[in-house]
Amino acid sequence: MINPLHFDLLSLRLLIFAAESGNLTRAAEKANMTVSAASKRLAELERTTQCPLFVRLPRGLELTAAGQGMVEHARTILEGVNRMACDASDYAVGVRGHVRLCANTSAVVQFLPDDLAQFLQANPNVRIGLEEALSEPIIQAVESGRADIGIFADNVPAEGLYTLPYRDDRLVLLVPVGHELANVRSVSFTDTLGFDYVALNQGSSLLRRITDAAVGAGKILKVRIQVSSFDGICRMIEAGLGIGILPLQAVRSELLGSRLMAVDLSDDWAQRTLFVGVKDAAQLAPEAAKLFEYLSSVRG
Numbered sequence: 001m002i003n004p005l006h007f008d009l010l011s012l013r014l015l016i017f018a019a020e021s022g023n024l025t026r027a028a029e030k031a032n033m034t035v036s037a038a039s040k041r042l043a044e045l046e047r048t049t050q051c052p053l054f055v056r057l058p059r060g061l062e063l064t065a066a067g068q069g070m071v072e073h074a075r076t077i078l079e080g081v082n083r084m085a086c087d088a089s090d091y092a093v094g095v096r097g098h099v100r101l102c103a104n105t106s107a108v109v110q111f112l113p114d115d116l117a118q119f120l121q122a123n124p125n126v127r128i129g130l131e132e133a134l135s136e137p138i139i140q141a142v143e144s145g146r147a148d149i150g151i152f153a154d155n156v157p158a159e160g161l162y163t164l165p166y167r168d169d170r171l172v173l174l175v176p177v178g179h180e181l182a183n184v185r186s187v188s189f190t191d192t193l194g195f196d197y198v199a200l201n202q203g204s205s206l207l208r209r210i211t212d213a214a215v216g217a218g219k220i221l222k223v224r225i226q227v228s229s230f231d232g233i234c235r236m237i238e239a240g241l242g243i244g245i246l247p248l249q250a251v252r253s254e255l256l257g258s259r260l261m262a263v264d265l266s267d268d269w270a271q272r273t274l275f276v277g278v279k280d281a282a283q284l285a286p287e288a289a290k291l292f293e294y295l296s297s298v299r300g
Contacts, residue, residue, distance in 0.1 A: 007048065009081060011041045012074040015053065018042060019071045022060040045070075097287035098127045102138040103151035104205065107274050109230055110249040111167045111298075112151075119294050126287045135205040142279055148288040149295070153205035154273040155212075161277035164296035169247040171206075171270040173263040174237050181243070182261040189245075189267045190217045196224035196242040198233050210245055213269060234260060 010031070018027035018038075028038035046053050053067035063071065103112055108130070116128060133141070135152035142150040143160050151166055152158065173192060175181050181192070193214055199221075200207050207226075214221040224242045227233055230250045237244050238259045248262055256262055264270075276295045278284060284292060 007045075007077075009078065011045045012077060014038055014041050015045060015067075015074050016071060016078070018054065018061055019063055019067065022062065024061060027061075097285055098129060099149065099285075099288045099291050100129050100131075100147045101149045101151070101291070102131045102133050102141050102147040104135050104138060104153060104274070105132060105200075105230060106153065106169060106206070106247050106250060107151040107166070108132045110169060110247060111274075115295065115298055119291060123287070123290065126291070128291070134203045136203060139277070142277060145279065148284060149276060149278055149292050151274055151276050151295070153209070154275055155209050155269075156205050158275065158277050161279060162281050163275040163277040165299050166274045166276040166295055167299055168271065168273050169249060171209075171245050171265060171272065172248045172251075173243060173265055174234065174246055174251065174260050175243045175263060176237055176240050177259060177261055179243065179261070181263055184263055186264040186266050189213050189265055189270075190219065192243060193217070193219045193221065196222050198225045198227065198236040198242040198244040199223045200233065201226050201228050206245070209269060209272070213267065 014027060014031045014033070017030045018024060021027050021030070024038060024042075025035055028035045031038060033041070042054065049066065049070060051066040052064050053070055054061040055064060112130070116130070120126065120128070131141075131147070135156040138147070138150040138152045139156060139158045139161060141147040150161070173181065173187060173189075181187060181195075189210070197210075199210070207223075211221050225236050227236060230246055231252075233244045233246060234251060234255060236242060238255070245265070251260065251262065276292065278288075278292055281289065281292065
């Protein structure tokens with residue numbers, strides 16, 4: 001049986017370097033070791049795991065299936081150790097607590113930079129770990145305890161959480177300059193469905209919102225390209241690859257009027273609310289409770 005105590009962090013770090021470079025010499029240089037010491041450590045790691053981690057080739061190293069799995073575990077372990085070291089350092093300089101916050105892209109791009117800056121200015125001894133994610137995984141993270149606080153869109157069910165409104169935003173239709181809708185003041189979403197769309201990837205609350213609206217109108221949303229970011233959508237629209245729907249405040253101001261045109265949507269669902277939620281407000285640590293109270297108060 002493999003004894004987990006036989007793994008050491010230096011060898012795991014070397015394993016990652018070797019996997020990334022595919023070359024023992026370069027891996028040894030990055031780890032500040034001699035090639036012979038690095039080779040000995042990797043061999044010892046293979047003896048500990050009782051399986052080959054690399055195929056030795058004339059021109060380098062190639063991971064085996066076992067090696068690929070070990071590299072993923074090694075990254076997780078080293079990330080955890082790094083977080084532990086950061087936490088210890090924070091406590092040493094007076095940080096009182098950490099808050100794990102998950103938020104969707106709309107919140108991260110539009111509101112959280114200013115909101116968190118203001119909160120941390122008043123609470124300098126609180127450390128916030130912010131992770132950007134889709135609304136559904138955010139809710140799951142809060143429900144499972146992997147996050148203290150989540151911010152997500154209003155069209156994603158969150159029955160297991162205690163939620164309060166966070167911020168309101170307005171969705172607009174984005175079209176390239178010169179598009180036939182560019183000079184229209186307001187348009188119904190239904191009237192845009194003859195055009196190709198650029199949209200976010202599957203799982204996003206925004207894609208769900210416009211897909212549901214298309215289905216409700218008995219029409220098809222023709223998604224030509226899907227990307228993972230708001231900036232990606234803007235770039236594709238600017239290139240003439242389709243039109244799209246984004247929160248107005250998420251579009252960089254220098255693009256509006258020069259490369260992209262924002263057209264108001266007449267549909268009620270274009271006005272939406274982002275919610276902030278927790279699993280149990282009464283069970284929050286003091287720092288998390290303070291942040292939750294703050295985030296739920298900035299709307300007005």
